[in-house]
Amino acid sequence: MAPARNSDDLAHMRVDYSGPAVELTEDACAAGWRPMFESWLAAAIEGGVSEPNAMVLATIGDDGLPATRTVLCKGLSDTGIAFYTNYESGKGRHLAARPVASATFVWASIARQVTFRGDVSRVPEAVSDEYWEQRPRGARLGAWASEQSNPIGSRTELDAKLSQVEERFAKVDDIPRPLGWGGFEITPRTVEFWQGRTNRLHDRIRLTRTTDGWDVTRLQP
Known part of the structure; x- marks a missing residue:
């Protein structure tokens, strides 16, 4: 030890x-967040970052305190970023009560990170089915x-639950999506x-959504 x-x-x-090999400038962000984010994500992948789609997700708990955990981003569109979970999990319950979140991608080995803050909604059922x-x-x-997120007595009990599920679906090729499982989009x-x-x-550059597009502001570190 x-x-x-x-x-x-x-x-x-x-x-x-x-x-940095490439400077982070206000002009580079003028087209909105997505082109820059996709460029940086590609650099993280090329740079060998482990799980480059991992992000630290922050929600607000029932006690009013922030709660963080790492999840995987599994969707990217002009409207935002998506992840999937059990809707009855801790984060699922938090988001049902307070549908706002922050998510940070930390790519330490290339000295970059990106933080999203905004509103959260469930993705359409068809989108959850497609990902499933x-x-x-x-x-x-x-x-x-x-x-x-619910308590369990031991790892043995959890393994036993998995064994029961394996037996239940042993003859089912296409396992259906549980009704309480699906996606959220930030x-x-x-x-x-x-x-x-x-x-x-x-370098810190923040993009803020406006009615006309995105306002680009450089922040002091």
Whole structure:
């Protein structure tokens, strides 16, 4: 086991980012968030970032406190970004009560991140069905087996639930989508692009949705 780190060790941990190969400019964002985001996502993929579609999703809990977890972005359109989950999970219940969220893609190895903040709605049933059809059989079985976010006594109990589901669908080739499982889309009000720079003078550019398009603002780091 590695030795525990003390606060002094943490205080001295830092990375001095070098200048980016491509500058982040206001003009580059003038066409809206999607072209820049797709360009950066492609760079993350080419740069070997592990799970480049992973994003830290923040919702507001029943207790009024923020709650974060990592989910996978599984859809991208002009209206926003989509992910899929059990609607009765913690995040599903949070979004039903307060349909707003923030999601941050962290690509540390290329010194970039992108944060979406905005309104959340369920995707159409047909869209959830279409994505469900792309899921591997094991992932479909897992969705049926898990009452996501609810307590369970042990891993053994969870494995037993999966075994029951496997037996239930043993002769079913096309496992149906559970009615309580589907997609959400975040329609951004703001999208912020962050690029690491030397001396902590990072580039931050925020796009804010307006009635006429997107307002582009450079922020101090």
